[in-house]
Amino acid sequence: MVxxxxxxxxxxxxxxxxxxxxxxxxxxxxxxPKTVTAASGQAFLKVGLLQxxxxxxxxxxxxxxxxxxxxxxxxxLYIHDPKTLRLIPWLAEGPPQYSEDQTEVTVDLKPAKWSxxxxxxxxxxxxxxxxxxELNVPRHISDWEHVKEITVKSPKTIVFKLSEPMxxxxxxxxxxxxxxxxxxxxxxxxxxxxGNSLNVLTSYVNEMPVGIGPFKLKEWQRGGYLVMExxxxxxxxxxxxxxxxxxxxxxxxxxxxxxxxxxxxLAVKKGDIDFLYSGVHPGFLKDxxxxxGIKTYTNVKDGIYYLGFNLRKxxxxxxxxxxxxxxxxxxxxxxERVLQGYGRRLDTIIPxxxxxxxxxxxxxxxxxxxxxxxxxxxxxxxxxxxxxxxVSPLTKDGAVQPGEGLMLPDGTPMESSVLxxxxxxxxxxxxxxxxxxxxWLRNFGIPVNSRPxxxxxxMQSVKTERNFDMxxxxxxxxxxxxxxxxxxxxxxxxRKNGSNYCGYRNPEFDQLAHQASTTINFEARREILFQMxxxxxRDLPYIPLFAPDESECVRDDRFTxxxxMPVGIGxxxxxxxxxxxx
Amino acid sequence: xELRRYLINRTIQIIIxxxxxxxxxxxxxxxxxxxxxSMIIDPHMTPEDVALIRQQFGLDQPIYVxxxxxxxNFFKGDFGISFYYGEPVLNVIKSVxxxxxxxxTSATILSALAGIxxxxxxxxxxxxxxxxxxxxxxxxxxxxxxxxxxxxxxxxFSYKLELFPLNGMVSPEIWLDPECGFWAxxxxxxxxxxxxxxxxxxxxxxxxxxxxxxxxxEVVKEDFILTARxxxxxxxxxxxxxxxxxxxxxxxxxVGLSLAFSIxxxxxxxxxxxxxxxxxxxxxxxxxxxxxxxxxxxxxxxALVLASNLVVDVLYAYLDPRIRY
Numbered sequence: 091m092v093x094x095x096x097x098x099x100x101x102x103x104x105x106x107x108x109x110x111x112x113x114x115x116x117x118x119x120x121x122x123p124k125t126v127t128a129a130s131g132q133a134f135l136k137v138g139l140l141q142x143x144x145x146x147x148x149x150x151x152x153x154x155x156x157x158x159x160x161x162x163x164x165x166x167l168y169i170h171d172p173k174t175l176r177l178i179p180w181l182a183e184g185p186p187q188y189s190e191d192q193t194e195v196t197v198d199l200k201p202a203k204w205s206x207x208x209x210x211x212x213x214x215x216x217x218x219x220x221x222x223x224e225l226n227v228p229r230h231i232s233d234w235e236h237v238k239e240i241t242v243k244s245p246k247t248i249v250f251k252l253s254e255p256m257x258x259x260x261x262x263x264x265x266x267x268x269x270x271x272x273x274x275x276x277x278x279x280x281x282x283x284x285g286n287s288l289n290v291l292t293s294y295v296n297e298m299p300v301g302i303g304p305f306k307l308k309e310w311q312r313g314g315y316l317v318m319e320x321x322x323x324x325x326x327x328x329x330x331x332x333x334x335x336x337x338x339x340x341x342x343x344x345x346x347x348x349x350x351x352x353x354x355x356l357a358v359k360k361g362d363i364d365f366l367y368s369g370v371h372p373g374f375l376k377d378x379x380x381x382x383g384i385k386t387y388t389n390v391k392d393g394i395y396y397l398g399f400n401l402r403k404x405x406x407x408x409x410x411x412x413x414x415x416x417x418x419x420x421x422x423x424x425x426e427r428v429l430q431g432y433g434r435r436l437d438t439i440i441p442x443x444x445x446x447x448x449x450x451x452x453x454x455x456x457x458x459x460x461x462x463x464x465x466x467x468x469x470x471x472x473x474x475x476x477x478x479x480x481v482s483p484l485t486k487d488g489a490v491q492p493g494e495g496l497m498l499p500d501g502t503p504m505e506s507s508v509l510x511x512x513x514x515x516x517x518x519x520x521x522x523x524x525x526x527x528x529x530w531l532r533n534f535g536i537p538v539n540s541r542p543x544x545x546x547x548x549m550q551s552v553k554t555e556r557n558f559d560m561x562x563x564x565x566x567x568x569x570x571x572x573x574x575x576x577x578x579x580x581x582x583x584x585r586k587n588g589s590n591y592c593g594y595r596n597p598e599f600d601q602l603a604h605q606a607s608t609t610i611n612f613e614a615r616r617e618i619l620f621q622m623x624x625x626x627x628r629d630l631p632y633i634p635l636f637a638p639d640e641s642e643c644v645r646d647d648r649f650t651x652x653x654x655m656p657v658g659i660g661x662x663x664x665x666x667x668x669x670x671x672x
Numbered sequence: 673x674e675l676r677r678y679l680i681n682r683t684i685q686i687i688i689x690x691x692x693x694x695x696x697x698x699x700x701x702x703x704x705x706x707x708x709x710s711m712i713i714d715p716h717m718t719p720e721d722v723a724l725i726r727q728q729f730g731l732d733q734p735i736y737v738x739x740x741x742x743x744x745n746f747f748k749g750d751f752g753i754s755f756y757y758g759e760p761v762l763n764v765i766k767s768v769x770x771x772x773x774x775x776x777t778s779a780t781i782l783s784a785l786a787g788i789x790x791x792x793x794x795x796x797x798x799x800x801x802x803x804x805x806x807x808x809x810x811x812x813x814x815x816x817x818x819x820x821x822x823x824x825x826x827x828x829f830s831y832k833l834e835l836f837p838l839n840g841m842v843s844p845e846i847w848l849d850p851e852c853g854f855w856a857x858x859x860x861x862x863x864x865x866x867x868x869x870x871x872x873x874x875x876x877x878x879x880x881x882x883x884x885x886x887x888x889x890e891v892v893k894e895d896f897i898l899t900a901r902x903x904x905x906x907x908x909x910x911x912x913x914x915x916x917x918x919x920x921x922x923x924x925x926x927v928g929l930s931l932a933f934s935i936x937x938x939x940x941x942x943x944x945x946x947x948x949x950x951x952x953x954x955x956x957x958x959x960x961x962x963x964x965x966x967x968x969x970x971x972x973x974x975a976l977v978l979a980s981n982l983v984v985d986v987l988y989a990y991l992d993p994r995i996r997y
Contacts, residue, residue, distance in 0.1 A: 142948070150758045152712055228724040232716055262716075288728050293758040312767050313948025315844035344844050349946035352823060353839045356831050362838055546706030546961065553710065565715055574715035587709070587719040 135340045135649060135668060138354045138363040142347045143316070146299050146307065148267050149227050150292040154567065158367055159345065161662050162318060163205075163301030164267035167197060167215065168260060172655045172663045173332050175446060175570045176612070177260055181210065181268065181302070181325070183246070192255035192610055197264070199246045202325030204270045205306040210325070212248035216240045217271035219250075219263070221278055225288050233262040255608045257615055261571035273300045304338040304666050316345040326666070334653065339669040355643070358384060364645040365652075367660050372432045375641055383647035391640040392443040392657040393566035394436055395520065396632040397509075397527060400558050401593040405498050406507075410475035412630040414468035416455035418530050425636050428522050432641065436634035438623045440572055443637070443657045447572045449620045452627040462490045468534065475499060479535045493535030506537040507559035510551060513542040517564070523635060524562045552591045561591075562635075572619045576603040579626060594631035647671060675989065682985070686978045693974045694746070697967050698739055707731055708755045708961040729755055729963075742967075752964030756957070761968045764953065769935070771841060772949035775865060776934040776941075779872035784927045786873070787880020791923075792916045794881065795888030796907075807885065814878030822871045822944040829867055836867040839946035868945040872938075876930075883926055887919040894918070921992060925984050932980035935973055 143156040151160055169180040179185060183198035202210040219240050222230045236259060239251035252259060281290035299307055302325065305318035319342050326336045346363055348354035355374045357363045359381050370378065370386070378386050397419070399406035406412065421435035434442065438452040456464045469484050480495030480503075496504045509531075511517075511524030524540035531538045538560070543551075551558045568574055577583055580603050583590035599622060606618040626632065640658050650671050653663040709725040726732045730741065745752060751761045787810070794806040830838045837843060846852045846860045891897065892915055900910045939955040941947065950969060957966035989995045 144757050145759075147758060226724050228721045228728065229712070229714060229717070231724065232718050232721060286728075288724075289753065292728070293753050295759060309848070311842065311844070311847065313771060314840065314842045314847070317844065317848065344848075346840065346844060347946055347948075348839055349943040349952070353826065353944065353946060356826070357838050360831060360834075360838065544705075546704070546710050546959075549710040549713070550705035565713075568715055577716060577718070583718075585719055587722040589715065589717060 134342045134344045135365070135665075136344045136346060136363040138348050138357055138366040138368070139345050140348055140351065140354060140368050142313065145296070146310075147292060147294055147296040148269060149221070149230070149294075152229060158660070159316065159318075160267065161303070162305040162343070162665055163299050163303045163307065164269060165301070165303045166265045166267055167199075168264045169662075170265075170570055171332065172334070172653050172661070175444065175656060177265070178331070182264070186260060186264065188255075188610060193252045195250045195252065195259065196243075197248050197250070199248070200325055201246070202302060203323040204272075204300050204302050205321045205323055206270075206273075206300045207323060208270070208272060208300075209245070210268075210270075210302055211245040212242040213245070214268055214271045215248050216242050217275065218266065218268045221269075221274070221291070222266075225278070225281065225291055227288065227291070230266065233266055237263060255610060257607055257610050258571055258573040261569060261573065268302070270300050270302075303662075304336075305343060308342065313347075315347070318343045318345070331663075334651075334663070334667045336666050337669070338666050339651075340649070340665070343665065358643050358645065361645065361648075364648050365660075366643055368642075369640040369658075370643050372430045372639075372641065374643075375432075378643050383645055384643055385646040385652075386641055386643045387652070387654055387659050388432065388639050388641045389654070389656060389658045390434065390441065390443045391566065391638050392441050392568055392570075393564060394439060394441050394568070394637055395523065395562070395564040395635045396436075396439070397523075397635060398552075398561050398563055398592050398632050399630075400556065400560070400591075401595075401631055402556065403559060405477075405504060406559060408475065408499075409629055410471050411477075412633065413455070414471045414534075415531065415536075416630055416633045417459075417464045417468040417471070418456075418534050419527060419633060419635065420456070420461065420464070420530070421635055424523055424526065427526070428519050429636060429638050433636045433638040436637045437627060439575065439578070439626055439632060439634055440619070440623060441568060441637045444568070444570050444572070445656060446570070447616060447619050449623040451620075452624050455633075465490050465534065472496075481535065483534050492533050496535040496537070504537060506539065509538050509540040510548050510558055510561040511540055511542050512545050512548060516545055519638065520562045520564060527562070553589075554587055556586070556591070556593065563591075573607070575619065575622050575626075576607060579603070579622075579631065592631035594626075594629065596625070596629065599625050675986075679982075679986070682982055686982065689978060690971075690975060694743070694967075694971060695739075697970050698742055701961070701963050701966060702735060702738075704961075706961060708963075711960050751968045754957070754962055754965040756960050756962045756965065761965045764965055765950065765969060765972065768948055768950045768953050771947060772935060772951065774861075775868055775947055775949065776872065776938065776951075777931060778865075779869050779876060780927070780930045780934040782869070783873045783876035784880050784923075784930065787877040787882075788884045788916075788920065788923055790877070791881040791884025792888055792911065792919070795885045795892065795919075796911050796915075798889065806881065810878030810881040810885075812878075813874045814876075814882070816875055818871070818875055818938070819940050819944050821875070822868070822941060825867060825871050826944070837864050839944075840864060841947055868941060868947055871945075872941060880923060880926065884919060884923050887922050888915060891915045891919040917991070921988065924987060924991070928980045928984035928987070929977065932976040933973070935976055 139155055139158070141153070141155045143159050144153065145151055145156060146160060148160055148164055151157060165181055167180060167182040168177040170176070171178045181200055181202060183200050187196045188194070199210065199212055204210055219234055219237065221227065222234050223237070236253050236256045237250050238253050241249040243249055277294045278291060281287040284290050301321070304321055304324045306321045308317040308319040310316045320338050320340070324338065329336050348357060351371050354363070354366045354368070355370060355378065358366055359378070375386060378384055399412055401407045425431065425433045425435055437454045438449050440448045442448045459467065465483055466488070469482065476499030478497045479493050481493055483490060483493030485491050498504055509524050509528055511520045514521040521542050528538050528540040548561065552561050577589040579590055579594045579599055581595040581600050584593050584595060602618055602622050602625070606615050606622065609615040609618060642659050644652055644659065648671055649668050651668045652659045653661060653667060655661050655663065707726065708729055709722040723732070730738060753759065754761050754764050757764050790806050794803040797803045826838060830836045841861060841864050843860050846856060897910060897915055900914045935950065939951040942949045942952040954966065954969045957969060
């Protein structure tokens with residue numbers, strides 16, 4: 091027999107370890123307070139986030155989670171009205187005043203103080219814009235690209251000189267968050283001394299931000315929670331907007347982090363949080379609607395889902411082919427099956443949530459038509475354009491049958507194509523949509539395979555390499571000014587990493603886009619944006635599919651005054667007017 | 673003397689392997705489709721923005737220049753700035769590593785202790801009701817789908833019975849209360865720890881149990897066990913002092929590697945329990961193309977696995993005098 095030394099894991103008395111463990115458990119369960127009353131008896135609004143903000147440096151922040159928190163700390167000159175979504179003066183005293191040639195914009199500022207009590211001046215605005223311009227801060231620089239010069243006329247007046255009249259200057263540059271010069275000038279000065287000033291600026295850990303919003307940061311326990319407290323210097327306190335008297339009336343906000351939607355919904359039901367600052371999956375709604383103390387809100391999301399084509403390739407470059415596909419797709423079915431009814435069909439590229447710019451009168455392919463009628467229409471369009479089939483989707487007596495082997499007008503059979511989509515664990519709606527569309531197209535004789543790929547791989551193919559056939563994509567949180575239409579479809583954006591993924595080139599559209607961007611008058615601009623939408627729906631580089639709903643849930647037994655904007659209650663206004671019920 | 677030579681040789685091998693891993697990691701991250709700019713889906717993003725982001729992170733440089741900078745900085749102790757956090761990667765890792773160690777390393781140690789102990793017992797009572805019950809439980813537990821099981825546990829113990837918190841590592845209500853001191857906060861962490869620890873324990877103990885059981889079953893057939901019986905030793909003595917230490921050798925390798933890998937946590941467990949650990953950071957870093965953070969996290973894990981292999985090898989020589997290097 092070999093005399094072994096005994097390994098530590100073979101210790102004789104595991105009982106002791108188990109006893110200690112269960113003792114600790116018992117202690118922790120007994121002693122841990124079950125109450126959810128907050129520290130010092132102050133009223134806390136408890137908000138659930140699905141991800142922790144990564145940074146509070148506004149020059150680095152990119153995700154929606156950072157922006158949700160930063161929007162309560164920093165404020166812009168103009169803000170969207172909660173009802174109309176039109177821009178209204180916020181830190182600005184009144185509407186921007188344009189010079190006769192509309193290239194000089196003067197903005198007067200409201201008297202306001204930063205959260206450290208120092209006054210807010212035009213120097214802060216100029217400083218913020220100059221930092222972005224001088225250091226080429228990505229994601230912000232394009233907002234300010236048309237600003238040639240910034241002049242501080244007085245502590246309360248600032249003048250922007252533009253390279254040309256720019257309609258989107260208001261909705262982009264003037265809605266940017268402003269940072270205090272006093273706090274950031276040292277950081278910027280140090281950054282400029284180094285060889286990599288941008289990295290130094292973005293790697294600045296903005297631990298205790300000095301802001302101008304309704305709340306300021308009180309404590310951030312990384313990985314745990316984030317607490318904000320009321321900013322006693324908040325400039326808008328007591329003012330009235332759209333009949334709402336601005337507070338804030340909540341002393342503190344406690345942001346808690348939940349890894350999954352399931353856990354966060356349970357937290358709302360249990361009363362651990364008062365509001366989940368994110369959409370709730372439709373599957374939970376039925377359960378939540380009957381729960382005591384809970385109220386749900388459902389609005390159309392400010393986003394769109396669409397099928398995109400690569401217009402650089404045949405047959406996708408043929409408008410007849412795209413129109414036929416538009417007829418084949420049953421959008422109502424997608425809304426019912428993919429979104430479980432929580433959404434609506436979409437026939438334009440501006441979401442219905444943006445009521446001011448949403449054009450309800452674009453062409454609606456296949457609306458109200460039965461499936462055989464849609465197929466017949468699609469066949470007639472393609473036949474008129476010279477397409478043929480090995481087996482037509484229509485029998486000789488006009489009945490619908492599975493088609494096979496679509497042949498292009500030049501007589502060659504259509505090659506197998508790929509419909510890219512993200513995997514179901516990233517976006518189940520898009521993955522499911524791609525699969526359904528694949529079946530419809532195959533039944534029509536169009537050889538296509540839906541291929542779920544990682545989001546990064548998809549973006550590489552679509553955005554960088556332009557090596558794709560079709561893709562299902564979605565945009566969320568689209569700006570209310572419609573400026574993105576230019577970016578999506580302008581010929582100038584049809585280049586590597588440009589947003590014109592489809593390769594749509596139409597000089598008439600380019601001209602309209604330029605006209606829209608230089609038309610300051612809102613009504614006139616809206617008319618141009620309507621024309622642009624109709625042009626896109628006529629040419630169909632995108633086939634808009636649906637606009638999903640966004641459902642949110644709150645504890646209305648603890649707080650009241652949720653501001654239900656057209657895009658939902660998760661907005662800055664809610665935090666400014668919400669009141670405890672008791 | 674031989675052991676010393678062995679250690680020197682192994683250390684050199686480890687350094688070469690580590691350098692190879694460093695290079696491999698660099699290549700793997702670069703050949704994956706996309707880069708940090710491809711994950712920013714912004715309708716207003718222009719090609720110029722993309723170029724600025726690539727320039728900011730040094731991705732506009734030729735690949736060999738990026739590699740040389742990476743190697744040079746590594747040996748200078750500069751592990752880079754996280755693209756996503758804008759902070760040094762070591763700061764990011766340091767902020768989450770203790771949380772991972774607390775949950776995953778504790779879970780590995782506890783499940784190893786229990787698995788070995790119960791595996792030993794099950795093998796000794798082969799064919800008995802206890803053996804069948806333990807083996808079956810171990811098998812079922814080992815095959816449970818973790819996210820589903822974790823959610824069920826949360827639903828029962830946290831939501832329905834309200835015994836544990838729903839998620840996270842601390843209760844802000846306690847940590848923000850000036851009247852709550854060190855002990856209250858420690859208990860609060862323990863309170864949050866228990867359920868994820870229990871879930872991980874249940875999932876993992878089965879693996880150790882099954883390995884230990886099958887190893888024990890081999891050992892009990894050996895002649896020295898018969899000799900021990902002939903000497904008149906008690907069952908308990910034979911099991912604990914003669915059979916189990918022999919059978920533990922393959923389990924030691926298992927435990928060593930599990931401990932090393934426990935540092936990467938588990939993205940699924942951390943997500944379901946909202947536990948702020950390294951696993952979730954690692955997955956985020958990979959999916960967001962945060963090269964510096966992902967590379968450094970993997971390098972730490974690689975270094976630990978290499979080191980634990982060495983430790984296990986040395987431990988073998990210590991535990992089993994027959995093994996000579």
